[in-house]
Amino acid sequence: MPDQCVAGIDIGGTKIALAVADLEGRVLEKTRFPARTGERGPHAIIEEALAEIERMLGKTGAHLAAAGIGCGGPLDRKAGLILSPPNLPGWDEFPVVRIVEERLGVPALLDNDANAAALGEHRHGAGRGYKHLVYITQSTGIGGGVIVRGELVHGVYDGAGEVGHMTVLPDGPECGCGGRGCLEALCSGTALARRARARLAAGEASSLSSLSPNEVTGRAVAEAARAGDPVASRVWDEMIHYLAVGVGNLFNILAPEAVVIGGGVSEAGEQLFGPLRERVRARVRMLPPERINILQASLGGDSALHGAVILGQAARERRLEQTS
Amino acid sequence: MPDQCVAGIDIGGTKIALAVADLEGRVLEKTRFPARTGERGPHAIIEEALAEIERMLGKTGAHLAAAGIGCGGPLDRKAGLILSPPNLPGWDEFPVVRIVEERLGVPALLDNDANAAALGEHRHGAGRGYKHLVYITQSTGIGGGVIVRGELVHGVYDGAGEVGHMTVLPDGPECGCGGRGCLEALCSGTALARRARARLAAGEASSLSSLSPNEVTGRAVAEAARAGDPVASRVWDEMIHYLAVGVGNLFNILAPEAVVIGGGVSEAGEQLFGPLRERVRARVRMLPPERINILQASLGGDSALHGAVILGQAARERRLEQTS
Numbered sequence: 001m002p003d004q005c006v007a008g009i010d011i012g013g014t015k016i017a018l019a020v021a022d023l024e025g026r027v028l029e030k031t032r033f034p035a036r037t038g039e040r041g042p043h044a045i046i047e048e049a050l051a052e053i054e055r056m057l058g059k060t061g062a063h064l065a066a067a068g069i070g071c072g073g074p075l076d077r078k079a080g081l082i083l084s085p086p087n088l089p090g091w092d093e094f095p096v097v098r099i100v101e102e103r104l105g106v107p108a109l110l111d112n113d114a115n116a117a118a119l120g121e122h123r124h125g126a127g128r129g130y131k132h133l134v135y136i137t138q139s140t141g142i143g144g145g146v147i148v149r150g151e152l153v154h155g156v157y158d159g160a161g162e163v164g165h166m167t168v169l170p171d172g173p174e175c176g177c178g179g180r181g182c183l184e185a186l187c188s189g190t191a192l193a194r195r196a197r198a199r200l201a202a203g204e205a206s207s208l209s210s211l212s213p214n215e216v217t218g219r220a221v222a223e224a225a226r227a228g229d230p231v232a233s234r235v236w237d238e239m240i241h242y243l244a245v246g247v248g249n250l251f252n253i254l255a256p257e258a259v260v261i262g263g264g265v266s267e268a269g270e271q272l273f274g275p276l277r278e279r280v281r282a283r284v285r286m287l288p289p290e291r292i293n294i295l296q297a298s299l300g301g302d303s304a305l306h307g308a309v310i311l312g313q314a315a316r317e318r319r320l321e322q323t324s
Numbered sequence: 325m326p327d328q329c330v331a332g333i334d335i336g337g338t339k340i341a342l343a344v345a346d347l348e349g350r351v352l353e354k355t356r357f358p359a360r361t362g363e364r365g366p367h368a369i370i371e372e373a374l375a376e377i378e379r380m381l382g383k384t385g386a387h388l389a390a391a392g393i394g395c396g397g398p399l400d401r402k403a404g405l406i407l408s409p410p411n412l413p414g415w416d417e418f419p420v421v422r423i424v425e426e427r428l429g430v431p432a433l434l435d436n437d438a439n440a441a442a443l444g445e446h447r448h449g450a451g452r453g454y455k456h457l458v459y460i461t462q463s464t465g466i467g468g469g470v471i472v473r474g475e476l477v478h479g480v481y482d483g484a485g486e487v488g489h490m491t492v493l494p495d496g497p498e499c500g501c502g503g504r505g506c507l508e509a510l511c512s513g514t515a516l517a518r519r520a521r522a523r524l525a526a527g528e529a530s531s532l533s534s535l536s537p538n539e540v541t542g543r544a545v546a547e548a549a550r551a552g553d554p555v556a557s558r559v560w561d562e563m564i565h566y567l568a569v570g571v572g573n574l575f576n577i578l579a580p581e582a583v584v585i586g587g588g589v590s591e592a593g594e595q596l597f598g599p600l601r602e603r604v605r606a607r608v609r610m611l612p613p614e615r616i617n618i619l620q621a622s623l624g625g626d627s628a629l630h631g632a633v634i635l636g637q638a639a640r641e642r643r644l645e646q647t648s
Contacts, residue, residue: 132480155579157579160578165610249577251483252483253573255484286489
């Protein structure tokens with residue numbers, strides 16, 4: 001049993017995931033609970049998370065050294081504030097780092113969940129062994145994280161890694177960001193569902209027609225495409241076309257050792273990755289095809305939770321440096 | 325007078341530029357001569373360059389410690405080979421590093437000219453003081469270099485920085501790389517000229533109609549646009565539209581402190597940079613407009629030559645590390 005450990009907190013709009021890990025990042029205990037953001041504010045949710053962490057600490061018997069927190073942006077990473085993410089109504093300038101530090105008595109670090117997931121996959125997942133990679137989460141939205149020489153690139157205003165807002169079709173469909181033709185507006189799970197619904201509304205014949213509109217999800221489109229439905233197949237194929245533009249751009253700009261894709265849509269596995277690899281390889285002429293390495297994330301829904309633990313390790317190391 | 329110096333060699337398709345600089349990179353002597361690649365092979369050209377360097381060394385009286393070489397790709401940087409660049413016919417697997425090292429008796433380093441220009445602008449030009457920037461050369465082609473935490477990112481197969489082959493219009497015009505809709509195919513000086521010629525051939529009324537087709541260059545389009553010619557203005561405006569897509573993508577992916585643009589087209593100055601800044605700021609919603617910093621290169625045609633000197637400094641430092 002280790003005598004010291006770190007905690008990881010992954011704050012999502014629907015659920016909160018928690019882990020306690022040893023100093024090498026090996027998870028000793030983990031749990032998750034529904035966020036129920038409609039019923040309660042951030043204080044009550046964080047209170048439940050901290051109580052769960054204390055319960056897990058009791059089971060491991062280890063002493064807590066630090067905590068890491070991943071959360072959807074926007075946030076002020078350096079000030080430790082969560083700034084009204086769209087999926088967390090009421091979390092306005094919420095000082096999550098200060099609250100966790102005061103309540104647990106340890107240093108804490110915050111980063112956005114896509115950066116946390118990039119760290120998780122880099123250290124423990126599909127990106128293990130690479131120093132230079134881009135992580136993409138393809139879920140209800142699209143986010144990402146860029147790792148160069150083994151470290152996250154944050155950029156000015158912590159704005160790096162917003163791969164979901166890369167333009168892949170100028171004057172394309174509107175995006176939630178206010179722009180047009182962003183990768184997210186064409187390739188997220190939400191976009192898959194929206195594009196399928198538009199074809200159904202236009203009267204195209206499809207097995208999806210038997211579903212109510214809100215049952216036409218990204219996952220339903222993936223399944224129907226796999227079963228050979230013509231509308232779903234076309235929507236799926238268009239998604240891969242634009243995703244190949246975006247991923248191809250990442251290879252042309254950064255030539256990473258790997259692009260790792262996680263998130264709900266990526267769970268389609270080879271139905272996504274097979275044609276995606278083929279098209280990116282055809283598109284990127286400046287690299288030999290065998291250097292185009294596109295991998296499915298391997299930590300499932302836990303990429304960001306592992307990343308939160310890594311942020312906790314970094315918080316501990318920073319404290320040690322400050323006190324030495 | 326310094327007792328030690330480094331040499332920089334910038335090999336282009338039309339001219340060879342040379343510099344001798346002190347160990348801080350201050351240029352003591354520089355010169356250039358026509359490459360005349362049609363008349364002679366790489367050995368004769370390099371021989372002339374080395375003789376010029378020796379002549380400059382004689383003038384400075386300093387002892388040469390190392391040399392740096394910038395050249396258009398493709399090349400094998402680590403092996404020190406130039407691999408048949410399109411603008412250097414006959415330079416097939418040309419071992420430029422070995423020849424320079426043997427002939428001058430000092431260590432040498434090679435990198436592609438866009439990376440060299442990125443180094444030059446980063447250390448001595450518009451990018452001075454920034455640790456995180458992207459350099460773009462917008463000339464007959466479009467190339468680039470990515471600097472993160474003060475160092476060039478080379479990526480796998482040295483493929484990073486190929487910003488000219490980012491897709492900015494899927495299914496757009498053919499590019500020399502074999503792809504379609506690349507930034508280079510829409511925004512290079514060559515693309516400007518081609519797009520203007522196509523409009524003239526379609527019979528659109530323009531002051532450019534009085535020129536012979538090979539006089540319709542990127543520079544002529546810029547000048548006619550500045551004078552208010554409708555065809556040239558439209559072609560110039562479309563170029564800025566697609567350049568804003570590409571530069572916007574760089575901000576979304578990397579959030580650099582600055583994007584620095586050099587090369588012939590960029591010499592149009594505010595005619596380019598004014599509308600470009602405005603459109604990138606409107607396009608990138610994830611960064612506050614004031615953090616979108618787009619600058620004109622400030623070393624004129626000498627960005628890559630300054631970069632070659634920096635490669636020479638790096639060659640010297642590497643040798644010192646190896647022998648210490």
